[in-house]
Amino acid sequence: MLFEARDLSIRFGGVHAVRDVSFAIEEGEVFSIIGPNGAGKTTVFNLISRFYDPDGGTLAFRGEDITSTPAHHVAELGIARTFQNTELFERETVLANLLIGRHVHRRTNLLKDLLFLPAARRQEVAFREKVEEVIDLLHLQSHRRALVGSLPYGARKMVEIARALCTEPRLLLLDEPSSGLNPEETEDLAFWIEDIVADLGVTIVMVEHDMNLVATVSNRVLAMADGSVLATGEPAAIQSHPEVLRAYLGGTDEPPPAVAEAAP
Amino acid sequence: MRFVLTTRYAQDVALFRHNGQRFWYGLLAIALLVAPWLMTNFYVGEAAMVFIWAIAGVGVMLLVGYTGLVSLGHAAFLAIGAYTHAALLRYGVPLPLALLLATGAAAAAGALVGYAALRMTGVYLAVATLAFERIVAYLVEHGGALTGGVRGVAMTQPQWFGISVIHSHFFYYLCLGVLALCIFGAVNLLRSPTGRAFVAVRDSEVCAESMGVHLARTKTVAFALSAALTGLAGALMAHKIGHLVPEAFGVNVSIQLLLLVVVGGLGSLHGVVFGAIFVGFLPQILALARDQLAAFGVDRVPGLEVGAYGAILVLFLIFEPLGVYGRWLKIRAWFDEFPLYRKATYKKQKSYLRTERVH
Ligand SMILES: Nc1ncnc2c1ncn2[C@@H]1O[C@H](COP(=O)(O)OP(=O)(O)OP(=O)(O)O)[C@@H](O)[C@H]1O
Ligand SMILES: [Mg+2]
Numbered sequence: 096m097l098f099e100a101r102d103l104s105i106r107f108g109g110v111h112a113v114r115d116v117s118f119a120i121e122e123g124e125v126f127s128i129i130g131p132n133g134a135g136k137t138t139v140f141n142l143i144s145r146f147y148d149p150d151g152g153t154l155a156f157r158g159e160d161i162t163s164t165p166a167h168h169v170a171e172l173g174i175a176r177t178f179q180n181t182e183l184f185e186r187e188t189v190l191a192n193l194l195i196g197r198h199v200h201r202r203t204n205l206l207k208d209l210l211f212l213p214a215a216r217r218q219e220v221a222f223r224e225k226v227e228e229v230i231d232l233l234h235l236q237s238h239r240r241a242l243v244g245s246l247p248y249g250a251r252k253m254v255e256i257a258r259a260l261c262t263e264p265r266l267l268l269l270d271e272p273s274s275g276l277n278p279e280e281t282e283d284l285a286f287w288i289e290d291i292v293a294d295l296g297v298t299i300v301m302v303e304h305d306m307n308l309v310a311t312v313s314n315r316v317l318a319m320a321d322g323s324v325l326a327t328g329e330p331a332a333i334q335s336h337p338e339v340l341r342a343y344l345g346g347t348d349e350p351p352p353a354v355a356e357a358a359p
Numbered sequence: 360m361r362f363v364l365t366t367r368y369a370q371d372v373a374l375f376r377h378n379g380q381r382f383w384y385g386l387l388a389i390a391l392l393v394a395p396w397l398m399t400n401f402y403v404g405e406a407a408m409v410f411i412w413a414i415a416g417v418g419v420m421l422l423v424g425y426t427g428l429v430s431l432g433h434a435a436f437l438a439i440g441a442y443t444h445a446a447l448l449r450y451g452v453p454l455p456l457a458l459l460l461a462t463g464a465a466a467a468a469g470a471l472v473g474y475a476a477l478r479m480t481g482v483y484l485a486v487a488t489l490a491f492e493r494i495v496a497y498l499v500e501h502g503g504a505l506t507g508g509v510r511g512v513a514m515t516q517p518q519w520f521g522i523s524v525i526h527s528h529f530f531y532y533l534c535l536g537v538l539a540l541c542i543f544g545a546v547n548l549l550r551s552p553t554g555r556a557f558v559a560v561r562d563s564e565v566c567a568e569s570m571g572v573h574l575a576r577t578k579t580v581a582f583a584l585s586a587a588l589t590g591l592a593g594a595l596m597a598h599k600i601g602h603l604v605p606e607a608f609g610v611n612v613s614i615q616l617l618l619l620v621v622v623g624g625l626g627s628l629h630g631v632v633f634g635a636i637f638v639g640f641l642p643q644i645l646a647l648a649r650d651q652l653a654a655f656g657v658d659r660v661p662g663l664e665v666g667a668y669g670a671i672l673v674l675f676l677i678f679e680p681l682g683v684y685g686r687w688l689k690i691r692a693w694f695d696e697f698p699l700y701r702k703a704t705y706k707k708q709k710s711y712l713r714t715e716r717v718h
Binding site: 168178183187190194197201203207208210218227 | 544547552553558562563568570571573
């Protein structure tokens, strides 16, 4: 088991955003979290990233308890993430954005950086080689020197995934990777996700609304609503799970297309 | 338009990307080295002052332009550097060591302020640093023999090989050398992990943290470095001022430093140089303006200078937020791409669906 969340809970004032959520993730799988808007999916990610302290429950990564690990240490352990609305450095080039992904692997200190000693120079070149590997993997060559602020939204989403990969994570958290992408880009995304798992051996947890994408790439799906887990299981089983259907149809949200089709 | 063919990754981290750059910077270096022999002593002195502004400017730029933390208290670091340096020289500490120790004192103060202000950003940080500046000003005014209080203290001007530090040419080369070292250090930082962490904190704290950047440490380091350079500039400035009085390091100096980085262009070291030239010659420009205003009898209005600084600051923030260097880039792009230049090239892109919440 690579990662385990047990009885995770957090409240924001009166909102019980996440309550008693438990799940375990095996090495090498794609694990999707679905649920209507406001279900608490992003909050689960923020809990794993240690942006929030849970009110209850524990987090464990590779057998180690990380419930009180500082947020800046999470990446070093091997957990990287993307954000629902992208958090990129807009005024910087794609290269500069990807290089920050190597930050956890730095071996120089302030003094070495200040004088740019040979160790710092070698490190920069090594960083760049690794970044280029990721650029090759995700076909970002043509954007390498473009300013992120000038890229179309789909490309930015890929840059953010690339940046997360530059940290060489064991576990990759993707928050709605397909939101804002057109159908073709979404189809490509499915291939990239499969490549990332197959070529890099990275385990993926994905929050996603596009049920087609979820069904295509996921090994298992967790459905949640109002902060609680409704069901966990194979994609097909979850799509036809009565509680899940009720959560989508009963909510104020439009049900995702695939779920709508499955409805009687 | 120039296309640089990159064949090795090391090229991208080199100080100069291509021979053209090497040529122009070489020419600039030679010009700066011979300049004092072609100018009157008055202008040699003015140039040294521009270098000092630029040293402090590099410091302020690292904090404000690259880490995104605003400070209205940098005059305090200038004062700490100046008074420490003056005191050390009075006790016979050799000049280079005194400069180093003054820099260190300012760095320590900077680390303290940075650490204390960790949770603050924007206006709150500006006010907190302003408060710090007032505290230091108070200490300087009541510092007894160490600072000379409101009456001030005379600066010891040591000799080096029979030449006084403030000999115009000696001082010019001293300041130029220190500035060159500071810029070299800043460029180095910005092409390595430390500088990238600064920029990451500026652009998105959440993301920086998720990429493994230690926010508290990064901000404290940025503050300390910024204060160190400003303190170093203060120490050099002390020689120039000659007699240190509290008014020499008032709030208006903090505003001048902020003006320097904004006019030059936030987030660029080139901008520091433009900004330093601007701030260095601003008093002369204002003096001329004052002569004009004398005709209307309004030249004696108190606070005229500070008002002018503030007005220029606001005008730049509204009309040329990328500063002089940004304007220069636009002009160059226009010539490069003529007749294809698009006005929108440097327009800030609308960010998609950005909210205040952590997503
Ligand atoms: N920082 C916060 N402060 C207060 N309330 C919050 C905070 N973060 C999330 N919430 C609340 O917690 C609930 C779950 O939010 P969350 O963002 O996790 O939903 P989500 O499942 O990601 O939804 P979406 O599909 O819209 O992204 C919502 O009611 C939200 O308003
Ligand atoms: Mg969400």
